Amino acid sequence: MANRSGVTVVGIPARDEARTVGAVATAADAGLHLAFPGGANVVVLAENGSTDDTVRRFTETPLRSRKVVARSGGEGTGKGTNVFAIVERALDLGADRLLLLDADVRSTEPRWISALADAVDHDEPTLAVPSYRRNRFEANTTNHLASPLLAAVFGVHVQQPIGGEFAFNRAFLERARAWPRPDSAYLYGIDVWLTANALREHLRVVEVPLGRKLHNSPFPKILRLPQQVLDSLFHVVLRTDAVRSPGPAAPAARAAVDGASAPQDPAVVSRVAECVARYLEAHRGDVRRLFPSAAAAAPAPWGLRMTGEHWPHVLADALAAVAGGRFEAARDHLVALYVNRVLTFWEEIDGLGDDEIDGLLDRQAAGTVRAVRDRGIALGGRTGPGRFDVRHWAGYNDVSPAWSVPA
Structure with a gap:
């Protein structure tokens, strides 16, 4: 079980996700309160170039955790820009652990916070990646x-190497700062950039079962x-x-397909x-x-x-x-x-x-x-x-x- 003290940051990278960002922030806050009732909890929204009410919906959502908004211009930027902004803010806040939640998910659960945080409760650099069922x-x-x-x-074999719901301990964040960043890592390449670099450096990668994931197609x-x-x-x-x-061990059988599906x-x-x-x-x-x-x-x-x-x-x-x-x-x-x-x-x-x-x-x-x-x-x-x-x-x-x- 993760150390229940210190600073825990949940980051939500977003652009034009006004419909779902409030619910994601609420689930993150509930999960933080359950997992770290005595800790310093922060929810960071990083957005770049939103043209809808993403920021307003987030700031008006009542949370017990501290709320922080990190903003950047939209041109030439993407999800990775937001993730890097969250990482830097987490390090500035002295975070012991950082969790990322995608802003467009409709199935985010408070229990994800504890599950992801527990997975990175190690001294060595550790990345937690999700394992869930999808359409x-x-x-x-x-x-x-x-x-x-x-x-x-x-x-x-990593079932969901670009899943979005990631977690890192501070040792991982410090290590990742030194990795070269191609332009595409500032866009949708960010998730695979994190996972591939962790595997390249033989870092600890933990898969965390999260159930179903429902989000915008x-x-x-x-x-x-x-x-x-x-x-x-x-x-x-x-x-x-x-x-x-x-490795010598056979890869675990995949359990990635959800019973419900929509063409x-x-x-x-x-x-x-x-x-x-x-x-x-x-x-x-x-x-x-x-x-x-x-x-x-x-x-x-x-x-x-x-x-x-x-x-x-x-x-x-x-x-x-x-x-x-x-x-x-x-x-x-x-x-x-x-x-x-x-x-x-x-x-x-x-x-x-x-x-x-x-x-x-x-x-x-x-x-x-x-x-x-x-x-x-x-x-x-x-x-x-x-x-x-x-x-x-x-x-x-x-x-x-x-x-x-x-x-």
Whole structure:
């Protein structure tokens, strides 16, 4: 059980989350009061460029904990900007522990505070990551990119490496200050940047079961979010000594799929598929050169039928391309192929039970570990690009301004 004294900070990174930020802050405050009744408790809202009532809703929400607002301009910033602001404020406050809660979650529970805090109650640098059940049509970047790639490079299976509900002790925060920050870490790349760096440095990473997670669907971000995640992940990968073998213990079976599910909006899916098809047509030759494994994919109504058998080898192609100096092309081409994997996956899981879907994802991750290991990919010796921008996706993601990628 965590030390019940000292300073505990809960940080809420937010932009335009007026509908849910008050409920998240209330749950955080209740959890802090239960877990640390005699401690110095602080709830920090970090927002950048909100155009709604996010800040007002937070400041008007009655809390027993101290409330702090950290604000920054919106242009060129994102979730990572808010997280870094929270980390610096927590260190300034002398925090013994810091917990992060996403602002758009509708299922935040007070008990999460104690569970996450207990997990980082160690002297050594420790990161706690969530483990929860999600709608089978969500968590796509987690399931098909972040989780299998981390397992393949670092030999550690992490079910929710970009989950958002994280916790850190002070030793971890001090260590993280020294890590190089690519531009994408100031955006949606922040979560994988934290997890990948922790694994790269062999730090303690603890998975904390939190039950169900219900939040606003991330699918409209399916072009910009994975591009940012991959950018941060590949930067950390290039700073890694070598592909690491899995540990002697078999990874725990996944329990990530929730019984309740809701398909994505077909109109949005159609527009995304159209963008991806135009991108792949424009970059067909380079995609074939960098991703020879994709040649085995059969045609599908959405483009390519990227099956669970093909996907591990496509991910191995991506890592080989990054190690070979084609960082940006590998990143951006992989986004297009990933969308085809997601749409194929949805077809594959039609009629399957939750356990069967979890098993399929576990086999996909294990297949990625084998595919990468068999390539003998040499890491290190290169660096990623100094700047992040949309690069090859510019001009292919503007079908609808509601989900276009900002320059």
